[in-house]
Amino acid sequence: MTPLGFTLAVLGISYLAGLLGSLVGVGGGIIVVPALTLLMGVSIQKAIAASIVSVIATSSGAAASYVSQRITNMRLGMVLEVATVIGAITGAYLAAWISGRGLFLIFAAVLGYTAWSMVRPKGKPREPEPDGLADRLRLHGSFFDRSLGQEVSYRVSKTRLGLAVSYVAGVSSGLLGIGGGVLKVPVMNLAMGIPIKACTATSNFMIGVTAAASAAVYLMRGEVLPFVAAPVAVGVLLGAKTGASLMGGMRNNSIRLVFVAVLAVSAIQMLLKGLR
């Protein structure tokens, strides 16, 4: 394969990853890393480094529109970010100590979890419990829900649990080059009592900063190869933009199932790579 062929192939793969990801509501990183390693033969460390940079691009793009629509709970984002950023630095550091096989195994587990989380029955948000920390930090919020045509206000509970989960999401982001939204959003929604739209918006808001922390570590370490990272960043962002513009009636079950199948196949392949 020539350098041009490689670039075009990675651009195409990343575009599809960004497109599929935005249609089902996850970032592209979770598909880009398996695709780069399994299809293009890139080492997992270099694939993770390229992916984490693209995560900044997609999440910042999405965050910009959520923030201007006032759906993002910026206070909550700032508070949980402290935990995700510490986690991201931890993860980016751990990545240097874990072997390539170990990374394949951990990635396979997260892929499997993501696939499962997309097909499991949806839980019901709990009744909000009083949370002194959330009161003191004035985390409770409200936003205008366009589809309901009314202002939705909510109270935040279990802030400490949110911080703990945000740390774990940050570690997985720094370690695996993904956004980590798939870990945070269910907890923010079900345990902390935040409406799903505000969860998605706030999670996206945090992911840019989280990914920037780990990307800085990877970049300074010399792991971000311009030749690989450039087509990944451009492809994933363009794919996500296309996905967002198609969003209207496209969010249906068949796309979800295709996506789950892709995740499951990737999980098995990465598991095999790790065990070999």
Next chain:
Amino acid sequence: MTAPTGKRAATAEDAISAILRLGVSASLLLIGTGSVLSFTRRGGYGSGAAEVARLAGPGGSFPRTLSWLLGGLGHLDGQAVIVAGLLLLIATPVMRVAVSLVVFARERDRVYLAITATVLALLLLSFALGRAG
């Protein structure tokens, strides 16, 4: 949120949104331009499978000193332009946090000023940590 008193909160949100949008677009433009330069200019990417192995190989690491970057930008080296784009992309969320810091400082919100300053410090630390690691 805390029923913001009209204008100031509105401008903060718009400023944050604008920074994110501009940062992403400008960095993508740099990354795209750098890629085109790498393919078209002498001294950029070579050809053949061996070159792919070199550029994307597991042993690959690229020069990451500031003088390499500035020198490369000086003579429009494609990879240096891509790296400038990558740096701008990483800096975009950092700038967003810096703007929030100013907003909380203006509102004299000490708790959030401290929280935001912590996040900013951690982000700056991550650059230093990567360098050391």
